[in-house]
Amino acid sequence: MSERIARVFATIAFSMLWAPQAISQEPVARLHSSDWNERAAAFASISDRKPGFRSPRLASELLGLFKREDGIVTSAVRSHTSVTEKYGEAFGEYYAEVVDACVSYCAKDGFLRVVLADAEPGSPVRSSAIELLANVFDRGFSQMQQERMIDAFIAGVLDSTTITNRYAGILVLAKLASSPRGFTAARKEQMHQALVIGTSDRYPALRIEAVRALAKLRDPRDRALFTRIAAEDPAVRTEAVAALARLPR
Numbered sequence: 001m002s003e004r005i006a007r008v009f010a011t012i013a014f015s016m017l018w019a020p021q022a023i024s025q026e027p028v029a030r031l032h033s034s035d036w037n038e039r040a041a042a043f044a045s046i047s048d049r050k051p052g053f054r055s056p057r058l059a060s061e062l063l064g065l066f067k068r069e070d071g072i073v074t075s076a077v078r079s080h081t082s083v084t085e086k087y088g089e090a091f092g093e094y095y096a097e098v099v100d101a102c103v104s105y106c107a108k109d110g111f112l113r114v115v116l117a118d119a120e121p122g123s124p125v126r127s128s129a130i131e132l133l134a135n136v137f138d139r140g141f142s143q144m145q146q147e148r149m150i151d152a153f154i155a156g157v158l159d160s161t162t163i164t165n166r167y168a169g170i171l172v173l174a175k176l177a178s179s180p181r182g183f184t185a186a187r188k189e190q191m192h193q194a195l196v197i198g199t200s201d202r203y204p205a206l207r208i209e210a211v212r213a214l215a216k217l218r219d220p221r222d223r224a225l226f227t228r229i230a231a232e233d234p235a236v237r238t239e240a241v242a243a244l245a246r247l248p249r
Contacts, residue, residue, distance in 0.1 A: 027045040028046070028061055031046075031065050036094070043098060053104075054107040058105075065097050067114055072087075083095075099132070121155070121159065130165065130168040133152055134175070148190070157173060166198065170195065173208060174195070192219065211236055214243060217244075218246055219247075227244065
C-alpha cells in the first residue's frame with residue numbers, strides 16, 4: 001500500500017472514530033411512549049449522544065416531549081394531586097431536565113407558547129409558569145419575546161383570584177424593575193404602577209414585597225405613598241420607613 005493511500009485510510013478511520021454518533025430511530029420513537037419512564041430513558045439516551053437535541057428534527061421532538069410532560073404536570077395540579085405524589089420525585093427531576101434542554105434547543109417561540117398558555121388566567125400552574133418565565137428570561141429570548149413575558153408578569157400581579165400568582169408576579173417585577181435594562185419609559189411605568197397596586201393587596205406579605213420593590217426604584221413620586229403606608233399600615237410600616245430613607249432628597 002502506498003504512503004498516500006495509507007494516509008487516506010488513516011484520515012477516514014480518524015473521522016469515523018470522532019464523528020458524532022447517529023441517533024437511531026429507536027430512542028426517538030420511545031419519546032412517544034405512554035410510559036414516562038421509557039420517555040425519560042429515551043430522553044437521557046439522546047442527550048448523552050452527539051449531537052443530542054441540537055438538530056432541528058430532534059429539537060422539534062424535544063418540544064413535543066416538553067408539551068406532553070407539561071400537560072401531565074398541569075393535569076396533576078388541576079386534580080389537586082402532587083406531581084411527586086403521583087409519579088415520584090424522579091419524574092420531577094426528569095421534567096426539570098426536559099425544561100432546561102428545551103430552553104436551550106427548542107424553537108423559542110414554541111417553548112414560549114406553551115409556558116405563556118400556562119401563565120394565562122385560570123391556569124392551575126400559573127404561578128409556576130410565571131416563575132419559570134422569570135428563570136429563563138435571559139436565556140436567549142428576543143426583546144419582543146421578553147416583552148410578552150413581562151405582560152404575563154404584570155398580569156400576575158393584577159390577578160385578584162390567587163395570592164401565589166400575585167406574589168410570583170411581584171417578585172419578578174421587583175427584580176426586573178430595578179435592573180439596568182433598556183426598558184422604554186412606558187414599560188417602566190407599567191411595572192411601576194403594577195407594584196403600586198401591590199402595596200394595597202389584602203395580604204401583608206405581598207404589600208411588604210411591593211414596597212420593597214418600589215424602594216429599589218427610588219422614585220420621588222412614591223414619597224407620598226410611602227408616607228401614607230408608614231402612617232396607616234402597621235404591617236408594612238418598617239418597610240415604608242426604610243423606603244422613604246432611600247428616596248433621593
